[in-house]
Amino acid sequence: MRSLFERLRTRRLTSTFVLLGTLSIAVVGGSFAAHGVRGQEKQNESTDATPLKVANSPVAPNEFVKIAKEVGPAVVNINTQTLPKQSMNRNNRNPHARNPHPQNPDGDNGGGGGDDDQDGQGNFQDFFNRFFGGQGPDQGGGDGEDGGGQVRESLGSGFIVDAKGYIITNNHVIDKADKIYVKLSTDPDSQDLGRPARVIGVDKATDLAVIKIEANTALPTVKLGNSDSTQVGDWVEAIGSPFALAQTVTAGIISAKNRTIEPGASGQFQHFIQTDAAINPGNSGGPLLNMNGEVIGVNTAIYTQSAGYQGIGFAMPANTVVEVYNDLISPSHKVVRGSIGIQFRPGLSGAVNRVYGFKNGVLVNSVQSGGPADKAGIKPGDIITTIDGRQIKDGDDLVNEIASRRPGSSIRLGFMRDGKPTDATVTIGDRDKVFSDMALQQANPTPEEGSNAGESKLGMVVRDAPQDMVAKIHHPGVVVQSVRAGSFADLTSLEPGLVIIRVNRQPTGNRDQFNAVVSKLKTGDDVVFEVVDPRRPNDGINYLGGTLQ
Structure with a gap:
């Protein structure tokens, strides 16, 4: 009995000690927790x-600020609308798209012409993109078709x-537009497109245009500066509406001068000022300004692989702009060049220079x-070495000098022939x-030209296939000797070495037969060449064709 009582008391004491221990741990833990909270509260205090x-x-305004305030009101936002049209040719190319063979703005399809060069390939055109708003997926395409029957808008x-x-x-900016609207910096910021404008004149060769809006009061204007006096490294400022963000101001320097970004005929009158001032789609047509607030260029193009700013922009020099503008506001509303x-x-x-014995000048090709x-x-x-006694440096010099002369005027042209100097009086003609x-003449060759019909119409030179080649391929024909880049033959995938055995099912066993068939072709005709590759005669006859343009 005693033993049982002692065991119960022992258990009771044990339970009591366990309970007291648990309470002690809880009290100590709570104290630490409370201390931590109070420490954290103290740590987050910000009363000090x-x-x-x-x-x-006050910050003294710099020159950029002054120019933006002075010139900004005269910079406008241009909106255009192109209405849907019934397409006549679903294969039309986008006139504003990247194009390795740009169309000559003067209409000389890949050749020279009025004191022209013949290198119109535009090898860098993939990177030099004409730009303005409205070419993104939300604004529709620019291929001249109906764009799904929707109005195409551009900025x-x-x-x-x-x-x-x-x-x-x-x-x-305004090319092919059916409606043109201009919004001034002082116009209300609303969905209204702006004031209607009309075209006064355009010059495709320099990508410039003059438009006009009606106004009841005198409008703010800009001054045109002397672009010839600018220097590489000069500060410049650009104002425009990139991505429809009106009155956007950017700054940079002149990176280079006299840049030609489209080699050949297409770029003959486009010698740009290069700048690193940020220029983006929508800036096109806006001013590039010097530190006197004078326009020294019209922002025209960018070098880009991303369709956005990459630090290389181009502006048409103001001196060129002034000459073109004065012609476009004249009664003829066109630029006349010699x-x-x-x-x-x-x-x-x-x-070539050493063999023909000249350092400066232009070798006449045709x-x-x-x-x-x-x-x-x-x-x-x-x-050609001189014009009116002034020495000609190169082709650009010749073109600029001749183009600046008025049709009907005369020049004294100095030239070398067979190593001997001579001269002649030439009456300037109208370039157009x-x-x-x-x-x-190219579309309708004379009988003499017909003997070289392949070259004049198709852009390739052929010769009779030698007998051993005829025996190898089992067909008489003509061998393609050369193909002019960008020509119909080039676009049809003809290349040197191929043998043409028939054109439009008619035998071309020799050069005379070939020229007789080709001389009858005219613009709009479908042309199919039956060709054999003598390197792979077992491949048989291949058919290459296209529509003659």
């Missing part, structure tokens, strides 16, 4: 922090040069029949007419 205040110290910039409402912009009707190839190797140079006795192989006549 000083409130911030906005400084009210660009421009600037007022006459208080009566005359505005300079890029031709590609031409003498020759073709030449730029960038000849030093070996002369338009009946053109100004032809009438004056100029012949292929002549080396000279090119038109040349195109007509």
Whole structure:
């Protein structure tokens, strides 16, 4: 009994000690927790922090600020609408898309013409993209078709040069537009597209255009500066509406001058100022300004692989802009340029210069029949060295000098023939007419030209296939010797070495047969070549074709 009582008391004491121990641990833990919370609260206290205040110290405005305030009101936002049209040709190409063979703005399809060069390939055109808003997926395409039956809208910039409402912009901003609207910086910021504008004149060769809006009061204008006096490294400022963000100001420097971004005929009158001022889609047509607030260029193009700013932009120099503008507001509303009707190839190797005995000048490649140079006795192989006694440095120098002369005026042309200096008086022709006549001659060759029909119509030179080749391929034909880049033959995938045995099912067993068939072809005809590759005669006959343009 006693033993049982002692055991119960022992258990009771044990339970009591366990309970007391548990309570002690809880008390100690709670104390530590409370201490931690109070420590954390103390750590997050911010009573010693000083409130911030906005400084009210005035900052002297720099030149960029002054220019933006002074010129900004004269910079406008241009909106265009192109209405849906019934497409006549579903294979039309986008006139604003990347194009390795850009269309010659003067209509000379890949050749020279009025004192032109013949290198119109535009090898860098994949990177030099004309730009303005509205070419993204939300604005529809730019291929000249109906775009799914929807109105195509585009954006660009421009600037007022006459208080009566005359505005300079890029031709590609308003090209093919059915409706043009201009929004001033002072117009309400609403969904309204702006004031209607009309086209005064355009010049595709320089990608410039003049439009006009009606105004009841005098409008703010800009001043045109002397772009020839600018220097590489000068500060510049650009104002425009990139991505429809009106009155956007960016700054940079002149990176280079006299940049030609489209080699050949397409870029003959486009010698740009290069700048690193940020230029993006929508800036096109806006001003590039010097530190006097004067326009020294019209923002026109960018070098990009991402369709956005990459630090390389191009502006048409103001001196060129002034000349073009004055022609476009004249009664004729067009730029008239001179031409003498020759073709030449730029960038000849030093070996050519040494063999033909000249350092500076232009080697004439061809002369338009009946053109100004032809009438004056100029012949292929002549080396033009001077105009009115002034030495000609290169093809660009020649083109600029001739183009600046008025049609009907005369020049004294100095040239070398067979190593002997001579000269002739040449009457300047109208460049547009000279090119038109040349195109007509190419489309309708004379009987003499018919003997080289493959070259004049198709852009390739052929010769009779030798007998051993005929025996190898079991077909008589003509061998393609050379193909002019960008020509119909080139676009049809003909290449040197292939043997043409038939054209449109008609045998071309020799050069005479080939020329007889080709001379009858005309624009719009479907042309199919039956060709054999003598390197792989077992592949049989291949059929290459296209529509002659």
